[in-house]
Amino acid sequence: MAPTSSASSSQPPQPGLSLALQALAARFGNHLITSQAVRDQHAHTTTWLAPEPPDAVVMMRSTEDIQDAVRICAKHNVPVIAFGAGTSLEGHVNAPFGGVCLDTREMNRVLAVNPDDLDCVIEPGVTRKALNEHLRDQGLFFPIDPGADASLGGMASTRASGTNAVRYGTMRDNVLALKVVRGDGEIITTGRRARKSSAGYDLTHLFVGAEGTLGIISELTIKLRGIPQSIAAGSCSFQTVKGACDATILAIQSGIPLARIELLNAAQVRASNVYSRLSLPETPLLLLEFHGSEAEVAEQSAMFGEIAAECGGGAFEWTTKLEDRTRLWQARHDAYWAAAALRPGSRPMSTDVCVPISRLADCVLETEEDITRLGLIAPIVGHVGDGNFHCLMLCDVNNPEEYRRGQEFVHRLAERAHAMDGTCTGEHGIGQGKRKYLAGELGPEAVQAMRAIKSALDPQGIFNPGKILPPP
Numbered sequence: 001m002a003p004t005s006s007a008s009s010s011q012p013p014q015p016g017l018s019l020a021l022q023a024l025a026a027r028f029g030n031h032l033i034t035s036q037a038v039r040d041q042h043a044h045t046t047t048w049l050a051p052e053p054p055d056a057v058v059m060m061r062s063t064e065d066i067q068d069a070v071r072i073c074a075k076h077n078v079p080v081i082a083f084g085a086g087t088s089l090e091g092h093v094n095a096p097f098g099g100v101c102l103d104t105r106e107m108n109r110v111l112a113v114n115p116d117d118l119d120c121v122i123e124p125g126v127t128r129k130a131l132n133e134h135l136r137d138q139g140l141f142f143p144i145d146p147g148a149d150a151s152l153g154g155m156a157s158t159r160a161s162g163t164n165a166v167r168y169g170t171m172r173d174n175v176l177a178l179k180v181v182r183g184d185g186e187i188i189t190t191g192r193r194a195r196k197s198s199a200g201y202d203l204t205h206l207f208v209g210a211e212g213t214l215g216i217i218s219e220l221t222i223k224l225r226g227i228p229q230s231i232a233a234g235s236c237s238f239q240t241v242k243g244a245c246d247a248t249i250l251a252i253q254s255g256i257p258l259a260r261i262e263l264l265n266a267a268q269v270r271a272s273n274v275y276s277r278l279s280l281p282e283t284p285l286l287l288l289e290f291h292g293s294e295a296e297v298a299e300q301s302a303m304f305g306e307i308a309a310e311c312g313g314g315a316f317e318w319t320t321k322l323e324d325r326t327r328l329w330q331a332r333h334d335a336y337w338a339a340a341a342l343r344p345g346s347r348p349m350s351t352d353v354c355v356p357i358s359r360l361a362d363c364v365l366e367t368e369e370d371i372t373r374l375g376l377i378a379p380i381v382g383h384v385g386d387g388n389f390h391c392l393m394l395c396d397v398n399n400p401e402e403y404r405r406g407q408e409f410v411h412r413l414a415e416r417a418h419a420m421d422g423t424c425t426g427e428h429g430i431g432q433g434k435r436k437y438l439a440g441e442l443g444p445e446a447v448q449a450m451r452a453i454k455s456a457l458d459p460q461g462i463f464n465p466g467k468i469l470p471p472p
Contacts, residue, residue: 015076015077016075016076016077016078017055017076017078017098019076020072020073020075020076020078020100021034021055021056021100023072023075023076024056024058024069024072024100027068027069027072028058028059028065028069031058031059031061032056032057032058033056033057033058033059034055034056034057036053038057039053039054039055039056039057039101040053041086042054042057042081042083042086042093042101042103043093043094043095044086044093045089045091045093045094046089046348046350047089047090047091047349047350047351047433048347048349048395048397048403048406049090049091049094049431049432049433050094051094052091052094052095052096053095054079054081054095054098054099054100054101055095055098055099055100056100056101057083057100057101057103058100058101058102058103059103059105059106060102060103060104060106060107060125061106061107062107063107063179063181063187063218063219066102066104066181066216066218067181067185067186067187068185069100069102070102070181070182070183070184070185070216070462071184071185073099073100073462074183074184074185074460074462077460077462078098078099078100078462079095079097079098079099079100079462079463079464079465080099080100080102080216080462080463080464081093081094081095081099081100081101081102081212081464082101082102082104082124082153082154082157082212082216082217082464083101083102083103083104083105084104084105084124084125084150084151084153084154084155084157085105085127085148085149085150085151085154087146087148087149087150087154088154088158088428088429088431089350089428089429089431089433090425090428090429090430090431090432090433090434091431091432091433091467092157092158092211092212092429092431092432092464092467094432094466096432096465096466097465097466099462099465102216104123104124104125104151104153105125105151106125107123107124107125107153107218108123108125108126108127108130109122109123109126110122110123110126110131110134111123111219113134113135113138113140113224114193115138115139115140115224117193118140118223118224118225118226119176119193119221119222119223119224120135120142120221120222120224121219121220121221122152122219122220122222123153123218123219123220124151124152124153124154124156124217124218124219124220125151125153126151126152126153127149127150127151127152128142128144128145128146128149128150128151128152128155129149131152135224136227139226139227140224140225140226140227141224141225141226141227142174142222142223142224142225143164143167143168143174143225144160144161144162144164144165144168144169144170144171144174145162145163145164146160146161146162146427147162147163147333147336152220152222153217153220155171156171156175156178156207156208156209156217156220157207157208157209157210157211157212157217158171158209158211158427158428158429159171159172159208159209159427159429160427161383161386161388161426161427162383162427163260163262163289163329163332163383164259164260165383165385165386165388166252166258166259166260166261166383166385166386167257167258167259167260167291168225168259170427171208171209172205172208172209173223174222174223175204175205175208175220175221175222175223176191176192176193176194176195176204176221176222176223177189177190177191177192177193177204177220177221178190178191178203178204178207178208178217178219178220178221179217179218179219179220180207180214180215180216180217180218181215181216181218182214182215182457182458183215183457183458183459183460183462183463187218188203188215190203190204190206190207191203191204191221193221206453209429210468211429211430211431211464211467211468212463212464212467213454213458213463213464213465213467213468213469214453214454214457214458214463215457215458215463216463228259228291228292228297229292229293229294230291230292230293230294230296230297230320231259231289231290231291231297231320231325232289232290232297232298232300232301232318232319232320232325233260233287233288233289233290233318233319233320233324233325233328233329234287234288234289234290234301234304234316234317234318234319235280235285235286235287235288235316235317235318235328236285236286236288236304236305236308236313236314236315236316236317237280237281237283237284237285237286237313237314238283238284238285238286238308238311238312238313238314239283239284239312240284240312241263241265241284241361241364241365241368242361242365243284243311243312243313244263244284244285244286244311244313244361244384245263245357245360245361245364245384246311246361247286247304247307247308247310247311247313248261248263248286248357248360248384248385249357249358250307250310250311251303251304251307252357252385254303254307256290256300256303256304256307257290257291257292257300258288258289258290258300258304258385259289259290259291260287260288260289260329260385261286261287261288261289261383261384261385262286262287262288262332262381262382262383262384263284263285263286263364263380263381263382263384263389264284264285264287264332264335264379264380264381265284265364265368265379265380265381266282266283266284267377267378267379267380268335268338268339268379268380268381269281269282269283269284269285270282270379271335271338271339271341271342271379272331272332272334272335272338274338274341275331275334275337275338275341276327276330276331276334276338278331281314286308286313286384287328287329287332288304288318289325289329290304290318294320297320301316301318304316305318332381335379335381335392336348336350336392338379339379339392339394340392340394342377342379342394343377343394345396346377346394346395346396347394347395347396347397348392348393348394349392349393349394349395349406349410350390350391350392350393350428351390351391351393351410351413351428351433352388352389352390352391352425352426352427352428353388353389353413353414353416353417353422353423353424353425353426354386354387354388354389354417354422354423354425354426354427355387355417355420355421355422355423356387356420356421356422357384357385357386357387359387359420359421359422360382360384360387360389362420363389363416363417363420363422364380364382364389366416367380367389367391367413367416368380370409370412370413371391371409374405374406374408374409375405376393376394376395376405376406376409377393377394378391378392378393378394378409379391379392383426383427386426387422387426388426388427389426391409391413393406393409393410414434414437418437418440418441423441424437424438424441430467430468431467431468432466432467435467435468435469435470435471436470438468438469438470439470447469447470450468450469451469451472454469
């Protein structure tokens with residue numbers, strides 16, 4: 001049977017929950033919310049995982065608020081789940097054991113911008129779009145673009161990536177320092193604004209990608225970039241996925257500084273044509289973007305056009321016009337909704353893997369064969385420059401046989417990535433959905449080390465329990 005929604009009220013009540021809620025109410029007043037509607041909003045999931053609401057939501061407004069809330073929950077041994085914008089995909093904000101959700105959306109201040117140093121200090125609730133709007137007049141931007149208007153705290157927690165990663169890296173590469181509230185309510189400072197340091201353990205990158213299981217991020221120092229003088233975007237159709245991947249590899253090997261390079265398979269192009277009112281050839285497609293001076297982007301575009309032709313690509317059409325670029329990339333960002341529209345009433349399930357770029361074509365082709373064999377609808381988009389791609393499976397989860405085939409597909413995809421020396425998740429994270437693949441990817445020794453770190457930093461196990469680490 002397919003999963004059904006469940007509420008944390010179905011879980012055995014936490015012994016100290018009532019006392020914790022009383023203390024939280026005394027400290028936070030009407031910023032403590034226990035209504036079912038709000039609790040349900042804080043367990044929203046866009047996957048097949050059943051929503052599991054917390055017992056209460058507390059709106060955070062400062063680092064001190066986080067500290068006090070954590071201390072109260074720790075005293076009564078109540079789980080704590082951090083919440084940003086709720087855009088994560090693997091059940092990261094679910095509360096399988098009940099507990100208290102700390103909503104950081106009101107912690108949305110840009111605390112400092114240091115244009116000479118190309119960095120800024122922000123609270124965790126600042127969203128990607130809001131930050132770039134704030135920075136625009138200073139000629140700066142933050143380059144990590146996962147598509148959704150996610151919070152920066154959430155992006156750090158899930159080690160988010162996106163379309164610009166081929167040039168600018170992921171959140172792992174763009175966080176300089178963090179302030180994290182640990183299990184006793186005290187603050188860990190993981191670094192300074194210096195661009196490099198050899199001082200002690202790399203605590204910053206320990207918390208980036210920890211999915212809120214080791215502490216609650218209350219402040220971030222992140223890298224910024226200068227807005228490019230010129231931006232060119234283009235598209236190129238290919239007869240085969242292999243041709244598109246070969247062109248990508250040659251472009252990277254040739255040193256072309258690609259800012260974005262995205263793959264859409266034929267099924268996704270068909271969906272995007274309908275949804276975004278495009279008229280692209282319904283064959284594998286690459287979408288690209290180049291950043292630099294006018295002369296540089298023209299040279300880069302011409303070089304890629306030659307490479308694409310060598311690999312069987314069609315005409316490479318590129319433009320620097322803002323409206324044309326926006327239309328092209330809006331279609332890419334709307335890929336989820338375009339694919340979902342192929343089967344109204346179905347429940348989309350987005351999953352991702354990442355493999356060495358030399359194996360990407362093999363992985364995509366074998367995945368397409370699986371989709372056909374299993375009788376599924378699952379368009380593919382990929383951050384091809386990183387070897388990372390996503391499948392959006394459209395399934396009737398109330399049909400047990402179809403649901404079984406969907407689960408088989410996800411399992412085979414993860415196993416295929418492992419067989420190609422890749423990962424079961426390039427950027428979605430482990431959360432709840434992929435815990436069963438962690439030991440197979442990294443080995444039991446690595447999982448044991450993670451358990452030791454979790455035990456040292458969160459001895460009570462209150463931070464986002466049921467995520468990342470598989471059951472012992």
